[in-house]
Amino acid sequence: MKKIITLLFVGLISFSINAQDKVAKIEFKETTIDYGTVEKGANGLRTFEFTNTGDAPLIVSKVSSSCGCTVPKKPKAPIMPGMTGEIEVKYDTNRVMPIRKTITVLSNASTPTVTLKIKGEVIDPSKASVLTKTKSKSVMEQ
Incomplete structure (x- = not known):
């Protein structure tokens, strides 16, 4: 009986060591997306x-943003080794302001937390900017 228990224990240990060799790795094409200058109400996706x-299969467990104006969407199914996936980010372009937001991705990858930026x-x-108005000539230029 001791030999059977010892054999099972050794088998279980070797199985767990082999299982730890396989790990998911996540590599993004780019970690920052520059929207550039967009008009109010434009497509923010x-x-x-x-x-x-x-x-090993990659499981994205959570994707969150630094603000409610940015809504990220994670993949639902695991991403198998060698396969690609997408994280969609929708920014509310009805807010007229500079965009500087962070998206945090949590997964079972070797680097479990990745930070993305937009x-x-x-x-x-429709609103004229003070900076784009033409300047009148100064007294010195006339």
């Missing part, structure tokens, strides 16, 4: 593409 370069500026073309 952008996509971060990534690949599982590991040898940047840019939303402008309202």
